[in-house]
Amino acid sequence: MRAADSLGFALGSLRGGRVRTWLMLLAMSIGVASVVVLTSLGEGARRYVVNEFAALGTNLLIMLPGRSETKGGPPPLLGETPRDLTLQDALTLLRSPHIRRIAPLTVGNAPVSHGSLSREVTILGSTADLFPIRHFEVAQGRPLPPMDPERGAPVAVLGATVRHELFGNKRALGAWIRIADRRFRVIGVLTDEGESLGQDLGEMVIIPVATAQSLFNAPSLFRVLIEATSLEAMGLAERDARQLIRLRHDGEDDVTLITQDAILATFNKILRALTYTVGGIGAISLLVAGILIMNVMLIAVSQRTAEIGLMKALGAPRAQVLRLFLVESTLLALAGSLAGLLLSVLGILLLRYLFPSFPVVPPPWAPLAAVAVASGSGLLFGLLPARRAAALDPVLALSGR
Amino acid sequence: MIELRDVSREFQVGDECVHALRHVDLTIHAGEYVAIMGPSGSGKSTLLNILGLLDRPNAGSYRLAGVETTTLDEEQRAQLRQQQIGFVFQAFHLVPRLTAAENIELPMMLAAVEPDERRHRVDEVLQAMGLSDRAHHRPDQLSGGQRQRVAIGRAIVMRPGLLLADEPTGNLDQHSGQEVIEVLEKLNNQGITLLMVTHDPGLGRRARRTIHMLDGAVEQGR
Incomplete structure (x- = not known):
């Protein structure tokens, strides 16, 4: 057939x-x-x-205060409070030749108001380097200006949603807003980037780190984002960062470093x-x-x-x-x-x-x-x-x- | 054409052994017209199945066109069936989803005949059966007589030497039955060997030779 x-x-x-x-x-x-x-x-x-x-940034190391690691052995006799991770600690990291830039982060919630409109949003305190590290772009105005991180300034960059809710169709650049009891000038607005790890970038206001620390009265940083010079230098950058912090913290290894590769x-x-x-x-x-x-x-x-x-x-x-x-x-x-x-x-x-x-x-x-x-x-x-x-x-x- | 020597066929039915054929000797020459008659259970159908290579005997020898068939395997017997034997059944056994022409074409399709040749031969056979205007009708659109003529067309399209008909008029009325018998007799006149199992004594008388069967044995008449 x-x-x-x-x-x-x-x-x-x-x-x-x-x-x-x-x-x-x-x-x-x-x-x-x-x-x-x-x-x-x-x-x-x-x-x-x-x-x-990938949106988090490349060659990124994240430093957290405190040591969170599961180890064997008996628990310590005295309760160990993690030492603060200060702005000075973060700035010391720049001494390593394998670290290109860092962005210290302070996070808190505060009411933001303009005129009669008010809203509770996440306030992010950081430096100018946060923008290139996290690939944040501004749609209007400019990002935080490079300046001495230890000195504050009354300037703010708004997330797209916050801008829309406070100003509607009015011009936001150059306007004064109130965060808690302080006045800030709006110098930039972020692009509408959507979500990043579940956090809406639109619902954020970014201000200089020193200002944020005094606003929230918090000497410790929430995180430090560390960018290594290259992917190959990640290991060296991690080692340097650990060493530099240990020197400042009386020989104690009390920070946690996460590489995004490991998580990924x-x-x-x-x-x-x-x-x-x-x-x-x-x-x-x-x-x-x-x-x-x-x-x-x-x-x-x-x-x-x-x-x-x-x-x-x-x-x-x-x-x-x-x-x-x-x-x-x-x-x-x-x-x-x-x-x-x-x-x-x-x-x-x-x-x-x-x-x-x-x-x-x-x-x-x-x-x-x-x-x-x-x-x-x-x-x-x-x-x-x-x-x-x-x-x-x-x-x-x-x-x- | 056909030579049966001492052929026996037994079936096991439960504990009982039924002798469907007992030591049958039979010779049929090419071109003969033979009617096989006898009461039901006498072994007529078993004989026809063995002659048609659908069944094999338990003992004895069957030579078809000079070839000893009892030693052939299934594949070789299928081959022989395809080339040498045409079947006509009481219940027609047409494939219901195929048209008359496609039913006639089926054996050639199974034998891998070229499509051009197939079309040519189907036309020829349809004409010979007087069914040219029914070529594209399906079996359910045909009368009983027409269906049986399609089945005969299918049986002869491979140009076999032997045509086996099992009660070909059993499901037909008087008139259609007459028609079908005339077609079969015409084919016999053209040289085909015709073997017909029938109950009808009238049909039996028309055959040039009648074989009576009783209890698995052959009593040859005339």
Whole structure:
């Protein structure tokens, strides 16, 4: 039998049993679509986290006051209060040749008002270097001016949302606002960058670090962002930073340093495992679809007993009957997986439409793997019914017993 | 054409052993017109199945066109069936989703005949069966007589030497049955060997040779 004829005949018999064909196509396409969409979600989550960290800045080290590390041994007899991480500590870090720049951070909440409008927002105290380190851009005006970090100035850069809520369509640059009980001049407005690690950049006001410290009466810094000179120098920068702080803190190693790479690598690993897991869950639905194909093909064999007997009487050997049924189930699986791919494209577009900031992208291996598993299960689960068909005794098959 | 020597066929039904054929000897020459008659359960169908290579005997020898068939494997018997034997069934056994022309084409498709040649031969057979205007009708759009003529067309499209008909008029009315018999007899006149199993004594009388079967054994008449 010619290949084209086998194909045509299988297509013909699929068209013949319309309900069962559609049922199986539906099952197969849902299976394939669920694999692709689920893995896309996992991959999307991974990319989302990676992007977030990239937005955090490159070659970045984050220094926190206090030591948080799980160590063995008995707890200390006397309660250890972490030493403050002061502005002077932060500025000392610049002595290391491997550290390009630093941005000390002080964070607090305070009411910000202009005229009769008032709002409670996050106040970020920092220096001019914060802007290049965190890739903040100003839409209007200018960022914090470079100046002696230990001296304050009554200037503020507003987040886009804060600007909008306080000023509406009026001009904000040059205007005076009140933060708590002090007056500040607005010198810049941040671009509307959306979210960064869950914190809305729009809902923020940035002021010089010394001013913020006196405003909140907090001598300790919240964090110090440290930018190394290069990716290779990260290790050296970390070592230098630790050493410089220890010298200032009476030999005590009481700060915590986090590299974004370490966090990123962990997240990456977790999320990749998650992607494989949801992919596996999707694959189970493919397996179910495969079993459905087997069931429906078995029904088809018993419904078409007379036809199979006839084919044998007309001189079709076992191998040919086997092949015809396998072609049929493989065609079904292939058509089902194509429909499934289409369905998953629709699903992904819908997800992108619903969550524009979440990058839903299928990992490149997912569609291939889904189609391969689908055709594989079509072939595998088609085998049993096909063998049963091929083994039918033509005499019994034709007599309809 | 056909030589059966001491052929036996037994079936195991539960604990009982049923002898469907007992030591049958039978010779049929090319071009003969033979009716096989007998009460039900006498082994007519078993004989026909063995002659059609759908079933194999437990003992004995069956030579078809000079070839010993009992030693052939399934593949070789399928090949022989394809080339040498045409079947006509009581229940027609047309594929319901295929048109008359496609049903007739089916054996050639299974035998991998070239499409051009297939179309040519299907036209020829449709014409011979008087079904040219019914080529694109499906079986459910045809009358009983027309269906059986499509089935005969399918049986002869591979130009076999032997045509086996199992009660070909059993599901037809008087008139259609007459029509079908005339078609079969015409084919026999053109040289095909025709073997027909029937209950109808009238049909049996029309055959040039009648074989009576009883309890798995052949009593040859005339």
